[in-house]
Amino acid sequence: MRINILASITAFALGAFALAVSAEGSQEDRTETFRQLELFGDVLSRIEADYVSETEKAELIEAAIEGMLTSLDPHSAYHNPDSYEDLRVSTRGEYGGLGMEVTRRDEFITIVSPISDTPAERAGLRTNDRIIAVDGESIIGITVNDAVEMMRGAVGEPVTITISRDAVDPFDVTLVRDTIPLRTVAWRIEDDGIPYMRIAGFNERTTEMVLEGINELEDEYGAPLPGLILDVRFNPGGLLDQAIGVTDVFLDGGEVVSTRTRDPRETQRYNARPGDRLNGAPIVVLQNEGSASAAEIVAGALQDRERAELVGMTSFGKGSVQTIIPLRGGRDGALRLTTGRYYTPAGRSIQATGIIPDIQISSYVLDTEEDSGAAAMRSEADLPGALENENGSEREDTVTADVEQPPADWSEDEDYQLARAKEILRASMESQQAALQ
Template sequence: MRINILASLVAFGMGAAAIAVSAEGAQSNQEDSFRNLVLFGDVLSRIEQDYVTDTAQSELIEAAIEGMLTSLDPHSNYHNPDSYADLRVTTRGEYGGLGMEVTSRDDFITVVSPIADTPAERAGLMTNDRIIAVDGDSIIGHSIDEAVELMRGAVGEPVTITIARGDDEPFDVNLVRDTIPLRTVASRLEDETIPYIRVAGFNDRTTEMLLESITELENEMDGQLPGLILDMRNNPGGLLQQAITVTEVFLDGGEVVSTRNRDPNDTQRYNARPGDRINGAPVVILINGGSASAAEIVAGALQDRQRATLVGMTSFGKGSVQTIIPLRGGADGALRLTTGRYYTPAGRSIQATGIEPDIHISSFPIDPEEENGRYSEADLDGALVNETGEERHEADIAQIEQPPADWPEDEDYQLARAIEILRTQMESQQAALQ
C-alpha cells in the first residue's frame, strides 16, 4: 500500500485542526491529535528499527488500519486493493468460491447464511457454524478478509474446511469451489397454483431478475398473479438501492426506508414510485434468523405498509448502513465504514432487534437450550446498540408454531405453512371481489 502514513496523518491532523480553530476546545483537540500522531510514528519507527526480524511498513500500516476499524463495529473494515477488487466482483460479476456470508464472532469466522444453490448450501453448512480451519490450517483469530481469501480460488479446485457446530466434535467438510453466480432470484409454481419467488441476495441485477420472474410466472399461469410467496430466508442482504427498488415492486408509492447519519437531522427518505407490479395481490414473506440488512429493509417496509404478511422467525437485526469509500481511487483499497442507520416507514430502528414476523413458525422442532444459543447482530463483538433502547425480544417458544412430530425432515414446514396462509388470503381476496 503506497501510503506515506506519517505525512498523510500529519497533513490530516493539520487540516482537521485548521477546520476546528473556531470551535471551543480546538487548541486542546489539536494538541491531542499531534500527540497521538507522534505516538503512532514512534511505535512504527521502533518496530521497524528494533523488531527481531525485518518488517514491511505497508503490512504494519495495513494491520494498524484494520485494528482501528475493528474497534468500531463488526461491519466496518478495511479492504486492501485485492480485497476491494473481490468486493466489486461480488456485486457486479461472479467469482470462484464456496457461497456463504460470514462474519467474525469471538475470534471465529462464523457463517451468517449459505447462499442458495452453492457448494456451501449443498454441503449443508448452517447459520452459526464456526469455520476453524481451511485445508488443515487454523483460521481462529484471522480477519474476515484473510479467511475469505483462503476459501476463494479457481473454480474446480477442492478445499477442506473444518466446522465447529454447537457442542459437537469439529468435522471436516470437503468442497469444490464453484462459480458463485450473481443470479439471486429463482421462481417456480408451488402445487401448480402458488407463485413462489426466492430472493437470495441483493446485487446490481436483483430487481431486474425479480421483474423477469414475475413475468415468467404470469406467462406460466396465463394471467395476473393471484398472490406471491417471497422467500428471503438466509438472505444476507446487499445493496441498499436494490432493497428499495425490490420493495417498490409491491408498493403503489409511499416511503420504503429512511437513513440517518451522525447528525440526527441528516435524514434521507426513499420513496417508492407508483405502480404495484402485482396489483395488490396478497404477499407472504418468509424470513428467519439469517435474513439480514437489505432483506430486513424489504420485510420491514412491506410489514409497516401492511402490504405483506411475514412468516417465520425473527430476522438477524442488522440495521446499519455501510458506505464503501475508495482510497486514492481504489489504488490503496477502500474503507467499508458504517455511516448511518436505517429505519422502516413507521420509524422503527431494527438494529440489534430484528424484524419480528406476524406469524412465528419454526422450520424444525425447537430445543429450548439450542434456541438460547442462537446468535444475532446483538451478539456480535462491538455491535451497535439500538439507539431507542429496544432490545431483541426472545419469542416465547410456546407461542412458536413447530412441525408436528411426524413431519418429514426433508420437507420445508415453513414453506408448507406459507402456502396455506397465502392460499387462504387469495381465496378471501377473490371472494371479496365477487
C-alpha cells in the same frame, strides 16, 4: 498489492497531522490528535528497529487500520486493493468461491448464511457454523478479509475447510470452488399452484431479476398472479438501492425506508413509485434469523405498509448502513464505514432487535425454552462491538409457546415454514377472491 506508505515515520506523522488540523474541532482536540499520531509513529518506529525479526511497514500499517475500523462495529472494515476488487466483483460480476456470507465472531470466522445453490449450500453448511481451518491451516483470530482470500480461488480447484458446529466434533468438508453467479433470484410455480420467489441477496441486478421472475411466473400461470410467497430466508442483504427497488415492485407509492446519519439534516427518505406490479394480490414474506440488512428493509417496509404477512422467525437485526469509500480512487483500497441507520416506514429502528414476524413458525422442533433461547442468540446483537439500538430497545427472547413448530412426525426433508406459508397465502387468496365476488 500493498498499500503505498510514506517514506518515513516523520512524513507519515506530518501528513496525518495535516489531515487532523483540517478536520473540525478545537485546537485542543487537534493537539491531542497530533500527540496520538506521534505515539503511533513512535511505536511503529520501535517495532521496525527492535522487533525480533524483520517486519513489513505496509503490513503493520494495514493491520493498524483494520484494528481501528473493527473497533468501531462489526461491519466497518478496511479493504486492501485486492479485497476491494473482490468486493466490487461480488456486487456486479462472477467470482470463484464457495458461496457464503461470513463474519468474525469471538475470534471465529462464522457463517452468516450460505448462498442458495452454491458449493456451501450443497455441502450442508449452516448459519453459525464456525470455520476454524482452511486446507489444514488454522484461521482462528484472522480477519474476515484474510479468510475470504484463503477460500476464494480459481473455479474448479478444491479447498478443504474445517467446521466447528455446536454439539458435534469438528469435521472437514472439501468443496470445489465454483462460479458464484450474480443471479440472486429464483422462482417457480409450486406443485399446488402457489407462485414462489426466492431472493438470496441484493446485487446490481436483483430488482431487474424480480421483475423478470414475475413476468415468467405470469406466463407460466397464464394469468396475473393471485398471490406470491417471497422467500428471504438466509438472505444476508446487499445493496440498499436494490432493496428499495424490490420493495417498490410491490408498493403503490409511499415510503419504503429512511436513513439517518449523525447529522439530522442528512436524513434521506426513499419512496416507492405509483404502481403495484401485483395489483394488491396477497404476499407472504418468509424470513428467519439469517435474514439481514437489505432483506430486513424489504420485510419491514411490506409489514409496516400492511402489504404482506411476515412468516417465520425474528430476523437478524442489522439496521445499519455501510458506505464504501474508495481511497485514492481505489488504488489504496477502500473503507467500508458504518455511516447511518435505516428505519422502516413506521419509524422503527431494527438495529439489534430484528423484525418480529406476524406469525412465528419454526423450521424445526423447539424442545425447551433453553433451545429457543439459543436460537435467539444468533443475531446482530450477539456480535462483538455491535451498535446498540438507539431507542434502548433490546431483542426479544423467543418464547416457545408463541412459536408454531413442526409436528413431531414431520419429515426433516420437507420445508415446514414453506408448507405453512403456502397455506397462509392460499387462505388470503381465497379471502380476497370471496371479497371481490
